[in-house]
Amino acid sequence: MGKVLVVGAGGVSSAAVHKMAMNAEVFTEITLASRRKFKCDEIAASVKTRTGIEIATAELDAMDVAATVALIRQTGAELLVNLALPYQDLVLMDACLEAGCHYLDTANYEPEDNAKFEYHWQWAYQDKFREAGLTAILGSGFDPGVTSVFATWLRKHKLDGIRQIDILDCNGGDNGQSFATNFNPEINLREVLADARHWEQGDWQVTPAMTHNVAFDFPGVGEKNMYLMYHEELESLSTHFPEIERARFWMTFGDAYITHAKVLQNVGMTRIDPVMHNGQEIIPIQFLKTLLPDPGDLGALTKGKTCIGDIATGPAKDGSGEKTYYIYNICDHEVCYAEVGSQAVSYTTGVPAMIGASMVLKGLWREAGVWNMEQLDPDPFMEMLNTQGLPWEVHELSGPVEF
Ligand code: NDP
Numbered sequence: 164m165g166k167v168l169v170v171g172a173g174g175v176s177s178a179a180v181h182k183m184a185m186n187a188e189v190f191t192e193i194t195l196a197s198r199r200k201f202k203c204d205e206i207a208a209s210v211k212t213r214t215g216i217e218i219a220t221a222e223l224d225a226m227d228v229a230a231t232v233a234l235i236r237q238t239g240a241e242l243l244v245n246l247a248l249p250y251q252d253l254v255l256m257d258a259c260l261e262a263g264c265h266y267l268d269t270a271n272y273e274p275e276d277n278a279k280f281e282y283h284w285q286w287a288y289q290d291k292f293r294e295a296g297l298t299a300i301l302g303s304g305f306d307p308g309v310t311s312v313f314a315t316w317l318r319k320h321k322l323d324g325i326r327q328i329d330i331l332d333c334n335g336g337d338n339g340q341s342f343a344t345n346f347n348p349e350i351n352l353r354e355v356l357a358d359a360r361h362w363e364q365g366d367w368q369v370t371p372a373m374t375h376n377v378a379f380d381f382p383g384v385g386e387k388n389m390y391l392m393y394h395e396e397l398e399s400l401s402t403h404f405p406e407i408e409r410a411r412f413w414m415t416f417g418d419a420y421i422t423h424a425k426v427l428q429n430v431g432m433t434r435i436d437p438v439m440h441n442g443q444e445i446i447p448i449q450f451l452k453t454l455l456p457d458p459g460d461l462g463a464l465t466k467g468k469t470c471i472g473d474i475a476t477g478p479a480k481d482g483s484g485e486k487t488y489y490i491y492n493i494c495d496h497e498v499c500y501a502e503v504g505s506q507a508v509s510y511t512t513g514v515p516a517m518i519g520a521s522m523v524l525k526g527l528w529r530e531a532g533v534w535n536m537e538q539l540d541p542d543p544f545m546e547m548l549n550t551q552g553l554p555w556e557v558h559e560l561s562g563p564v565e566f
Contacts, residue, residue, distance in 0.1 A: 164189045165524035168240035168264075170225050170255060171247030172197035174346060174459035174505060175269065175304070177206045178513025179246060179520075181503035182551060184216035189521045194238045196223035197247070209504055225251040231258035240264055244520050246513075249273035249350060256288050256299060265297055265523050269304035269516050270350065271395045276435060278353040280395045282535070289533045299533040303519030304512040305471055305492075306332050306412075307396035309553070311537040312544050313473045313490045314400060317557075319541060321488055322477035327409040328400065329474045329564055334415060335384035336467035336496045336507060342423040343456040345508035349448050352433050355416075355424060360393040362401040362410040373421060377566040379413070381470040382556075383493035389413040390421075399535040406477075427451065458509065465496040465506040472555075476563040487564070490557040492548070502552065511553065518547045 167190050169180055176195070183190040195203040195218055203220035210218055223234055225247050235243060235258065245255045245268040252272035259266040272284045285301055292299045302308050310330045318325055334345060344351035359375060360367045375391040394412035401407050416424075427433050434447040472491025479486040492511070499510035519536070522528035528539050536544075548555055 164191060165241040166192040166194075166239050167242050167244055167520060167524070168194045168196060168235055168238050169244045169246055170196055170223060170231070170251070171245065172199070172202035172206055173246065174509035175512045175516065176246035177209070177459060178499070178503050178505040178509040179244065179516040180206055180218065181210055181213060181505075182514050182517040183520070184210045184214040184218065186517065186521060187216055189524055192238070193218040194221060194234070194240065195219070196221040196234060198222070198224055213503070226254055228254050228258045228261065231255060232262045235259070235262035235264045242267060242520055242523050244516060245269075246516060248347060250275050253284060256285065259297065259299070260291055260295055263295070263297065266299040267303050267516065267519050267523060268301060269308060269512055271302065273353070278357050278435060280354070280357065280393060282395065282398055285533060293532040296531045298523055298529055298531060300519050300523065300528060300539070301533065301535050302396065302399070303516050303536060305515055306330060306394060307399070308512070308515045308519070308536055309492065309548065310471065310473055311396050311400060311535060312541045313555070314404070314475060315537045315539070316541040316545050317473070317475050317488055317490060318404065318477075321480060322475065322486065323480050324406040325404055325475045325477045326406065326485070327476050327563060328407060330394065330396065330412045331379065331381070331389060331472060331474065331491075332412070332414045333379075333381040333384055333387055333389065333470045334508060335381065335387060336465045336469065338461045338465040338506070340456055340461070340464070342420065343461060344458055345461070345506065346458050346512065348452045348455045348458070352424065352427070352448060352451075353435065354394070355392065355414075356428050356433055357393055359391045360397070361391060361412070362397055362407065364408060373425070379566070381415075382491060383468050384470045387415040389415045400537055403535060403537050459505070462500040462504055462506040462509070465500070467496055469494045469496070469507045469511060471511065474560065474564050487560040487562055488557055489560055490555060492553045492555045494553060499552075514551055514553050515548075518544055518551060521547065
């Protein structure tokens with residue numbers, strides 16, 4: 164159906180590209196480009212072994228717009244899938260506009276020196292994409308991504324609007340490391356150590372990072388402590404579904420992770436501003452990333468399951484009063500590794516990136532402009548989740564959450 168250019172060759176990209184190759188009738192030609200070509204070649208070799216599909220590889224610095232434009236033209240890609248880092252979002256959107264290519268990513272733009280998690284930089288491209296007749300899909304991972312599609316599906320089929328929503332992200336996996344992050348350590352720690360903000364009664368309520376936690380019994384995983392955090396889909400959901408009175412995001416962490424993160428923060432190792440070291444400028448969090456395990460290498464070591472989903476409350480469509488639903492996916496680290504050679508956090512991000520990309524290539528999500536996932540028709544995406552390794556369940560709860 165179409166040619167795709169994937170940028171970035173980390174853990175998420177590897178899972179997404181394997182799944183694209185497994186859907187070769189949609190992804191007729193795949194090119195994988197990244198800063199270091201050997202990373203692309205390693206993924207291409209694994210794809211060839213597992214699926215028999217050949218993919219092209221290239222070296223690309225995504226910060227170089229002219230080089231990206233040239234590569235889009237050379238490959239004839241209809242869609243660029245950005246699985247590099249949030250710092251590259253705007254330059255890749257610029258390259259897509261110049262070369263006439265659709266765009267999709269999994270994380271909102273971030274300036275390197277300021278951890279904000281805000282959409283306004285990318286929303287400012289709305290008119291440019293609309294006028295160019297091109298589609299940009301923002302945040303097609305699991306969270307953001309599937310969690311927003313889940314909310315839209317509930318709003319389309321079960322609820323006449325969402326009064327309150329809690330997004331619950333549980334990783335019950337164990338990788339045997341003293342301290343490791345499940346996706347890019349720099350992005351993960353910036354996110355986890357930011358102030359916890361949630362939306363309540365028309366405003367943001369701010370609490371210090373990692374201070375508010377509750378125990379929750381996750382389906383398929385069991386009881387875990389989850390912490391209130393800020394996450395970017397809270398901004399887009401509360402903007403696009405203005406009836407939402409309260410929106411919160413929770414993520415599970417073990418005690419050892421919290422202790423390590425706090426110590427690293429206290430000693431300055433998570434700073435994102437440059438410091439002088441032996442006459443050379445370094446950014447501590449980037450140095451820390453060099454020391455930590457590469458999340459892409461954790462696949463073989465990780466056992467256990469993830470459970471990510473939404474609990475949403477609102478007036479029932481059938482007029483039967485207020486209803487609460489819990490909609491979620493359970494994913495097994497070892498099953499993911501057997502299928503594509505990745506742990507479940509890369510898989511649960513890479514598969515929705517592939518599904519979002521196929522929505523664009525199939526012409527199902529093709530309206531010109533810049534869109535968050537909750538603005539698009541959830542039904543074909545939800546169908547593909549079930550057939551592509553991320554089946555979901557929905558259950559009615561007895562009432563709104565008490566925590
Ligand atoms: P990795 O660090 O494993 O991979 C990032 C890749 O991007 C690396 O191959 C890196 O190259 C490449 N890259 C970085 N800078 C450039 C550049 N200037 N030009 C070209 N390539 C570049 O990250 P992950 O795979 O863990 O995460 C990828 C993305 O997915 C991130 O944006 C992350 O925030 C997002 N994510 C989204 C989730 C969701 O559910 N929505 C969940 C998890 C992650 P090199 O190898 O040379 O460093």
